[in-house]
Amino acid sequence: MAAKLDDYLRFNETALNLRAQRQQLLASNIANADTPNYKARDIDFAKTLQGAMAGKSSTVPPVELARTSSAHISGKATGDGGIGGSPLLYRKETQSSVDGNTVDMDVERNQFTDNAVRYEAGITAVNAQIKGLLAAIQPG
Structure with missing residues (x-):
């Protein structure tokens, strides 16, 4: 029963999670509007949602971190793995800037x-889905 409820709500849950992550990405672009050579990033939301619903994971392999001393802890950086298994894309430049920044605030x-x-x-x-479930469960 719980699995059916999960399946019923999964699409909207996944879409909301991706929207929240995209909002952070867009906020990062805005925050870096004055950073020289910053390149604005975004995702193709439709493709990312399709990939997330299909259960695809990130295809970007982790990067081995360079160590300059044997005392350093080894590790891997996830790099630019993207959102929901889809890579981050560079936004097309709409206006050129002297400092190489591609963020267009508009x-x-x-x-x-x-x-x-x-x-x-x-x-x-999601609220409508939950209200529909409650209406089906409650007697009356």
């Missing part, structure tokens, strides 16, 4: 707001 604010509205719509959809 584009970033628009994407940030659009993503926030879609996140809220996802929450509304």
Whole structure:
């Protein structure tokens, strides 16, 4: 029974998780608007959601960290693994800048707001699903 409930809610749960991660990515772009040579990043949300629903994991292998002393702890950096198993993409430059920064604040604010509205719509959809389940369970 619980597995069926999980399956029923999985799509919206996955979409909300990806929207939250994308919101952080867009906020990072905005925060780095004045950082020289910063390249704005984003994801193809539809492809990322399809990959996440199919259960695909990140295809980017971890990177071995360089050690300059034998006393250093070895480790692996996950690098730029992306979101939901999909790689992060560079946003196409809309206007050139002297310092090499590709963040266009108008584009970033628009994407940030659009993503926030879609996140809220996802929450509304989950609430409707839960209300439907409660209506089916409760006598009356």
